[in-house]
Amino acid sequence: MSAVTEAVSGPESAGLLDGVRRWLAESGAEPTPARVAQALREQGRVLGDAEVLGAAAQLRSELVGSGPLEPLLADPSVTDVLVSAPDRVWVDRGGGLELTSVRFADAAAVRRLAQRLAAVAGRRLDDARPWADARLPDGTRLHAVLPPVAVGCACLSLRVVRPRAFTLGELVAAGTVPPGGDRVLRALLDARLSFLVSGGTGSGKTTLLSALLGLVGPDERIVLAEDSAELRPDHPHVVRLETRPANQEGAGLVTLEDLVRQALRMRPDRLVVGEVRGPEVVHLLAALNTGHEGGCGTVHANAAADVPARLEALGTAAGLDRAALHSQVAAALSVVLHLARDRAGRRRIAEVHVLERDPTGLVRTVPALRWGAKAFVRERGWERLRGLLRSDSSEGSGRAPGAVGPAPVTAAGE
Structure with missing residues (x-):
C-alpha cells in the first residue's frame, strides 16, 4: 500500500479528500502539490512530501483525468470499461467481461466522474438530462446514465478507440x-x-x-x-x-x-x-x-x-x-x-x-x-x-482472387 493510500484511507478518507476538493473549488486553484499541502494544513492535517504528492496525484486524476479508471483505459488490451456500481468495474479484453479490483469511494464519486467526462465532451449530464452519449478528446466513446434512471448508481460505458487500426x-x-x-x-x-x-x-x-x-x-x-x-x-x-x-x-x-x-x-x-x-x-x-x-x-x-x-x-x-x-x-x-x-x-x-x-x-x-x-x-x-x-x-489464372486459403476449403457438411 502506498504512502498516500495509507494517509487518506480509512473512515476519514472521504471527508479529508472532500475537504481538499471544496478548498480547491472555492479558491479556484489547480491541484498542485503546494496547493494540496495548503488545503491539508487548512484542515489541520500535516503530511510528509510523499503523502502530499500522492494526494495531489489522486486529486488531479479525479479532477482532470479518469479517476480510478485511468490504468484500465491506458491498458492497450482493454476495449471496453463498464462501471455499474462503486465496486463493480468490468473490462473486456477481447475474451468476455472480467471484474476488476478497481473501486470507487462511493456512488457520488462515480456520478462526479460521469458528469466531468460528459462536460469534457461538451455534453450536459444532470437530473434534467440524465444520460449522455459522446466522444472524449482522445477518441474514447462515452455513455453515461444517472440515477434515478440508472437504479442505485450512475452507469458508465467507455469504448476505447485504438490509436491505430488493426491490420x-x-x-x-x-x-x-x-x-x-x-x-x-x-x-x-x-x-x-x-x-x-x-x-x-x-x-x-x-x-x-x-x-x-x-x-x-x-x-x-x-x-x-x-x-x-x-x-x-x-x-x-x-x-x-x-x-x-x-x-x-x-x-x-x-x-x-x-x-x-x-x-x-x-x-x-x-x-x-x-x-x-x-x-x-x-x-x-x-x-x-x-x-x-x-x-x-x-x-x-x-x-x-x-x-x-x-x-x-x-x-x-x-x-x-x-x-x-x-x-x-x-x-x-x-x-x-x-x-x-x-x-x-x-x-x-x-x-x-x-x-x-x-x-x-x-x-x-x-x-x-x-x-x-x-x-x-x-x-x-x-x-x-x-x-x-x-x-x-x-482471369486465366485458374484461381479466383477469393481463393480461401493455402489448402482447399472444406465443402459444407464435410
Whole structure:
C-alpha cells in the first residue's frame, strides 16, 4: 500500500479528500502539490512530501483525468470499461467481461466522474438530462446514465478507440478472420463491391471495417459519416464527418442523414456510414445506386440473414415503401459480413452472405462462407460470391482472387 493510500484511507478518507476538493473549488486553484499541502494544513492535517504528492496525484486524476479508471483505459488490451456500481468495474479484453479490483469511494464519486467526462465532451449530464452519449478528446466513446434512471448508481460505458487500426494480418492472428480468409476480404475490396458488416454490440464491427478500409488503394478518397467518430483506417486520404447534438436551445443539430447528403457532394471514391440505424439508409442506398461503388457501413443484426429485415425496418420508418426499399437494396449491396462472439467471448467472422432476390422480388441473403477453424467453409452461395470477386487480373489464372486459403476449403457438411 502506498504512502498516500495509507494517509487518506480509512473512515476519514472521504471527508479529508472532500475537504481538499471544496478548498480547491472555492479558491479556484489547480491541484498542485503546494496547493494540496495548503488545503491539508487548512484542515489541520500535516503530511510528509510523499503523502502530499500522492494526494495531489489522486486529486488531479479525479479532477482532470479518469479517476480510478485511468490504468484500465491506458491498458492497450482493454476495449471496453463498464462501471455499474462503486465496486463493480468490468473490462473486456477481447475474451468476455472480467471484474476488476478497481473501486470507487462511493456512488457520488462515480456520478462526479460521469458528469466531468460528459462536460469534457461538451455534453450536459444532470437530473434534467440524465444520460449522455459522446466522444472524449482522445477518441474514447462515452455513455453515461444517472440515477434515478440508472437504479442505485450512475452507469458508465467507455469504448476505447485504438490509436491505430488493426491490420488484416493481426485480425487473422487474433482469430477474428480464419486462416486464408484475408484473401477473400482483400478480393472484396479490390472488386469494389458494396457491403455491410453486421453483428451485435461489441462484436468487432468497427474494428473489422477499419482494417478493411486500410486496404483501399491510396489513390482513392474515403469519406466517413459517423454518429461518433470511431473508425481509424490506416489510409492517406480520409475525410471524417461526425454528427452533432442540438444545444440547450435546441439549435445546431447535425444528423447522420445530413452527413450522408454532404458526403455525396465531397467526391467520395468510397462512402462509408459508420453505423446505419436511421433515415440515412435511404440516402446511402441511393448513393450506392448512382455510381458510388465500394461503399460500406455497419448495421446491428442478430445474423446475416436478418440484415434485409433490418434494412426494411429502417427504410420503411424513413418513408420508403417495401418494394422500393428491396429494389434499392438489391441494386446497391452485394455482401454481408457477419461478426459474432464464440462461447469464450472471442470475436470472429461467423458467416459471409451474398444478397439475391427471391421469386417475390424481396431481397434475401444466401450463405456463401461460414467460420472454420482452419479456413472458411464453403456454403451454397460460394459460386455466386466467387463470381462477384472475380476480376480481370484473375482471369486465366485458374484461381479466383477469393481463393480461401493455402489448402482447399472444406465443402459444407464435410
